[in-house]
Amino acid sequence: MALRRFGTIFSKSSTKSSDEERSRLGRLPTYRTSLTRAPTYTTHAAGPSRSTDPEIDANLSAITEMSSVDMTSAAETSSIAGTITEATVRSGPRCVYYRLYTKDGAIESYNAIYSNDRSLGRIDAKDVAPPYTVILLKNFLCRIEGFKTSDNSNLYLSVPSYTPMEDDTRLSLVATSGPGLYEHEPVVLVVDSINEREAVKSSREKLRTKTNVGEVRYVHYRLYTREGALETNSPNLTSSNDHFLGRIFPGSVSPPHTAASLKAYLCKIEGFPSTENATLYLALSSQTPMEDSTHLSLLGQSGPGFSEHEPMALVVPSRRRSVSGPKRPLKKYKPEHDPHYVYYRLYTKDGAAKSRTSFNKGDSSLGRVDTLFVAPPHTLSSLKCHIATVEGISTLDMQLYEGASNDEPMIDDQRISLLATGYPGNNEERPMAVVYAVNKDPWKLYTLQHPTFTKKIQVTRSHQPSRKGWLDVKADEVLLTDGVETYTSWSPGDIYARYGYTAVNSAGKVGFVYGGKPSTYCKSYETSYR
Known part of the structure; x- marks a missing residue:
């Protein structure tokens, strides 16, 4: 009997009738685990199709239908390429799990469900207005998270996705399967900026809070300038006293996961205001930096920086930071590796x-x-x-x-x-x-402490700010700088950026001077000092 039923399922006539019956009843597509076939969603960039043969897809759907009728177990089994995974089907109200990001990295959700993973939130699917499309889900998430709906926000099918979904894409939200069904496979909302976020009453009290998210994978990295290693703001001090080895939770990196998005997040947490002139290397032994468009697998069981013994490397142009790391008890550095x-x-x-x-x-x-x-x-x-x-x-x-x-x-x-x-x-x-x-030569003596300060600039206008971190300069004074334009604020509450350079004067004092837009106080004195 079982063979006869399978033979009937794979016949063309039965496939056609099954499709017609399913269309008449309005059945929604079945989502299973990350290894199970899912319908193709149209994205901004063309990519490989998830479906290859309509007849095969119809047969697979028919088998799934028959299995859901014949099997009463709460566990469903999917097999692709010889790999078998069991996933528990959710019972009760259908929820949509999501992660919240800006382009610089993860931010806390007002609907967080974990105290130590606050970018992960969830909503009741029934709260989203039908018809269930990307634009309606995106607008709802923006509203409950305190953001204005904007064309600059994007919704991704999952964290590893490289392209956002089209606004008119239909979604299956109220069935027992669909996008965001599992907390380890959330959809992703990337908003433009956190600056204009409004305070919204959190619905966290309605949700069950957990404190344990199990084992997580980290991305390890080392931080450098051209002169050598820098201490990181994100060390793993629980099992190491190596303040030069950093690690991050990969879920904190904004999708799509590319060298550019990872570099932006690392620069942010390390206190560097810009990724300009910063380079990211796949490994310490790499001879060339990665292209910004390089796709990275950060959430798998292997990938760049997976091991603390094979970290990635971020090289920044200057030691100057806008954010300092947390104060830690000073310990003498003792390498836990076998030093070379x-x-x-x-x-x-x-x-x-x-x-x-x-x-x-x-x-x-x-x-x-x-x-x-x-x-x-x-x-x-x-x-x-x-x-x-x-x-x-x-x-x-x-x-x-x-x-x-x-x-x-x-x-x-x-x-x-x-x-x-x-x-x-x-x-x-x-x-x-x-x-x-x-x-x-006094100029050469100053370069002993600042080897990258190889360019001379001449002050065109006197300026005595008498502020901490700034240089008092006089017209026609010559300074040494690394040539990297940076910016700072006049005071902690100042919202305007002052552009210029970090420089050293003839007395050997280092500080910030105007040198760029909007006001020009310096000009190039010569191409290079050394």
């Missing part, structure tokens, strides 16, 4: 010099740096810049040799595999040689 060092001997033109990183009292010219503190890409230039920073010397008249017996210095753009085993200086018995020139 670059050993080198420090020389001037007159002979051996004392190294600031010396670890042997009987051999003061022998120094070393941890390879994890050298910024990607790992080239001789990045290694030279890091050594110059820790030694307080300038890269202007500095040369690196593979060994003291070598006659020719190494080339700046030469690649060095610092995470491998055979890089130059990997053994203290065969250290590299660093030769630098002692120079008493």
Whole structure:
């Protein structure tokens, strides 16, 4: 009997009658787990279709119908490519789970259901006005979250989706299956900005609150400037004292998950006002940064930054931050990994010099740096810049040799595999040689502490703000800067941005000066100082 029924189901005549009957009864499409076929939703960008053959889809739907009649269990089983997953079908009122974001990352929902995952909210599907379309669901979510309905907000079918759904797409919200059915597969609302959010009474008291969301996957990363590693604002201090290794919950990154959205979120939590000139590397060993449009798999069981031993790397142009990290008890850094060092001997033109990183009292010219503190890409230039920073010397008249017996210095753009085993200086018995020139030029002395300040600017208009963090400057005064335009505010309550540069004056004082729009106080003095 069972074989006869399956044979009938796969016949064309039965398929046609099943489709007609289902159309007459107005049955809605069945959503199951993330591994189960779902109807194709039209998005802003063309992509691979979820359905390939209408007859096959009809047969699969018929099998699902028969299974729902013959099986009374609350668990349904789906199998694709040999993988079997059991998912519990929700009983009782149909809910829609969603996550809330701006373009900079996750924000707290007024309908949060977890105290430690507040961007995840849920609503009763019956509260959405029919007909159930993307635009109506989007407008309802915006309203209950305190946002004005806007063409700039987007609704995604799920967190991993790369393109938003079209506004006129029909949704199945009141059936026992549909988008946002499971809390681990929520729909996603991305709003334009949080600045104009209105206070709305939360409906959280109507919902059951949980405090445990189970095991979560993190994205690990290390933070750098060109000079070397920076402490992160988001360390994992529960199991590590490494303040240079950060981690984030990937659900906090705004969809679509690309290198650009991840970079924007990391810059935000690390206190950098802009992603301009910031670069993101897939791994510490990567030689080229990722393109902003690169798609990233952040929510799977594997992906970039999945392991703290293989973190991603964010390289920012300056140490200047707009947000400081939380105050933490100071601990002496002790690497929990097996450290790999670059050993080198420090020389001037007159002979051996004392190294600031010396670890042997009987051999003061022998120094070393941890390879994890050298910024990607790992080239001789990045290694030279890091050594110059820790030694307080300038890269202007500095040369690196593979060994003291070598006659020719190494080339700046030469690649060095610092995470491998055979890089130059990997053994203290065969250290590299660093030769630098002692120079008493005051400008060059300032670059010892600020190796990236290589450009001169000239003040065109006197300005004495006498404020913390600002430089008092006079007309025609020459300053050194890194050439990266930044901005700050005049006071904590000031809503207007002041554009300019972080610079050092002839007295060695560092601070902010006007240099860009809307008012120009400085001009380029020369292309490059060094």
